[in-house]
Amino acid sequence: MYLVVLFAAALSASTFALDNGLMRTPPMGWLAWERFRCDIDCEHDPKNCISENLFIDMADRLSEDGWRELGYVLVSIDDCWSSMERDEEGRLQPDPKRFPGGIPKLARYMHDRGLKLGIYGDMGTHTCGGYPGTPLDKIKIDAQTFADWGVDVLKFDGCYSNSTEQEQGYPLMSKALNATGRPIGYSCSWPAYQGGLPPKVNYTQLGLICNLWRNYGDIQDSWDSVLNIVDWFFENQDVVAPAAGPGGWNDPDMLIVGDFGLSMDQSRSQMALWAIMAAPLFMSNDLRTISSGARSILQNQMAISINQDPMGIQGRRIVKENSGIDVFLRPLSNNASALVFFSRRKDMPYRYQTSLRKLNYPTGSYKIFNVFTEKTMMLKDSTDFVVSVNPTGVVMWYVSAPAKMNLHQFYRGARLRGSPYDEKDENNIPQLI
Ligand SMILES: *[C@@H]1O[C@H](CO)[C@@H](O)[C@H](O)[C@H]1NC(C)=O
Ligand SMILES: *[C@@H]1O[C@H](CO)[C@@H](O)[C@H](O)[C@H]1NC(C)=O
Ligand SMILES: *[C@@H]1O[C@H](CO)[C@@H](O)[C@H](O)[C@H]1NC(C)=O
Numbered sequence: 001m002y003l004v005v006l007f008a009a010a011l012s013a014s015t016f017a018l019d020n021g022l023m024r025t026p027p028m029g030w031l032a033w034e035r036f037r038c039d040i041d042c043e044h045d046p047k048n049c050i051s052e053n054l055f056i057d058m059a060d061r062l063s064e065d066g067w068r069e070l071g072y073v074l075v076s077i078d079d080c081w082s083s084m085e086r087d088e089e090g091r092l093q094p095d096p097k098r099f100p101g102g103i104p105k106l107a108r109y110m111h112d113r114g115l116k117l118g119i120y121g122d123m124g125t126h127t128c129g130g131y132p133g134t135p136l137d138k139i140k141i142d143a144q145t146f147a148d149w150g151v152d153v154l155k156f157d158g159c160y161s162n163s164t165e166q167e168q169g170y171p172l173m174s175k176a177l178n179a180t181g182r183p184i185g186y187s188c189s190w191p192a193y194q195g196g197l198p199p200k201v202n203y204t205q206l207g208l209i210c211n212l213w214r215n216y217g218d219i220q221d222s223w224d225s226v227l228n229i230v231d232w233f234f235e236n237q238d239v240v241a242p243a244a245g246p247g248g249w250n251d252p253d254m255l256i257v258g259d260f261g262l263s264m265d266q267s268r269s270q271m272a273l274w275a276i277m278a279a280p281l282f283m284s285n286d287l288r289t290i291s292s293g294a295r296s297i298l299q300n301q302m303a304i305s306i307n308q309d310p311m312g313i314q315g316r317r318i319v320k321e322n323s324g325i326d327v328f329l330r331p332l333s334n335n336a337s338a339l340v341f342f343s344r345r346k347d348m349p350y351r352y353q354t355s356l357r358k359l360n361y362p363t364g365s366y367k368i369f370n371v372f373t374e375k376t377m378m379l380k381d382s383t384d385f386v387v388s389v390n391p392t393g394v395v396m397w398y399v400s401a402p403a404k405m406n407l408h409q410f411y412r413g414a415r416l417r418g419s420p421y422d423e424k425d426e427n428n429i430p431q432l433i
Helices: 002-015 052-064 102-112 136-149 163-180 203-209 223-235 237-243 264-276 292-298 301-307 407-413 422-426
Strands: 028-031 074-076 116-122 153-157 185-188 212-214 249-251 281-283 316-320 325-331 337-343 350-354 365-370 376-380 385-389 394-400
Touching: 028 052, 028 116, 052 074, 052 102, 074 153, 102 116, 102 136, 116 136, 136 163, 153 163, 163 185, 163 203, 185 203, 203 237, 223 237, 223 264, 237 249, 237 316, 264 292, 264 301, 264 325, 264 337, 264 394, 301 394, 325 350, 337 350, 337 385, 385 394
Parallel strands: 028 074, 028 281, 074 116, 116 153, 153 185, 185 212, 212 249
Antiparallel strands: 316 325, 325 337, 337 394, 350 385, 365 376, 365 394
């Protein structure tokens, strides 16, 4: 019965979110790391090195190729942007050769185009790439520097710090950002360094100090990596899903759609499951050369609007079949929901038969919109249907409920089947008011 828990938790979570008014829906944009890493060789690889040109190129693509209008507005610098030395006043500074115009120039470039600029720091002596970090005694000055530059989001990594320092540093940076008076979105890598689970990780506290947080390891450009992340998030959904809500999001890491590791089916799977998870949509790809297939997946308006649903309830896995089919459900505004049928199989398209009633939808006639084929149909709860799910692919539906359907009843009715959580949840059914 965990959908009930989820709903109740989401209502309370929004009351306890970080109070900076930002990221009421999951942030969207582009982040350099997975695709461009720490390529600083501008002499030999000028188009791909971490430099102001790369971020300007991506800003141009976001604003000219239809991304910005869909919500992809954040352009984020990751590691390896800074000089190895702080300046005479002890402030971080960008590498002068690769960022000759300085960070304020980039921030203005973004703002002039209706975009935002994100930057990267590290709560430790060094960044993961070996650049100057932000140890405890530098937190205030670095927060102020980022604010002075006009930065909109800070990703705060955790290399080269221990758990005691992190316990102090992550809340301290939250306070320091607030004290600058500039609203700056705050992405905390803290839980990823503490295993992502209680008791080491306190999700209530994270929601109070951060706008998003990386729970788990870095994504790599492969299907194995996507599947590993998906499994971690849904195996631990009882812990992580209730933490999400307007102003505070679990971050399973970047979208690698448009890179080298995923087939088109796997790309749709990543997009669909990131939408179910209410995950930040940070693409890490080359928008200058992206294929039209990858682009149309990332620009799918219904997948985006499911991801951006204003209630901000993170969806869950509701069925895990021995056949290798998983079903995921996310409750949405207007009594609607999103369903994803996902196949772990490697052989051939699998014909999965079920009904909305078997998925515990209440009696009624539902309008189904297939997110990737854009076909619609009406479906009674009692009608058995078959979805053909490609190997490592998905079928994704937006399900409109009949008018006046009672949302609470819907959540109360949604039950697990074949899930390891079944028993536990049956014994722990909270009552909705
Ligand atoms: C963490 O590092 C600090 C030095 O910055 C040290 O004093 C402290 O003992 C370390 N704590 C742990 C738990 O390793
Ligand atoms: C700082 O925190 C206060 C209280 O939580 C909040 O009202 C204010 O909007 C915050 N300011 C910024 C810039 O984040
Ligand atoms: C988690 O953090 C919240 C908010 O800071 C706090 O009230 C609560 O006691 C913490 N829980 C644990 C188990 O430490």
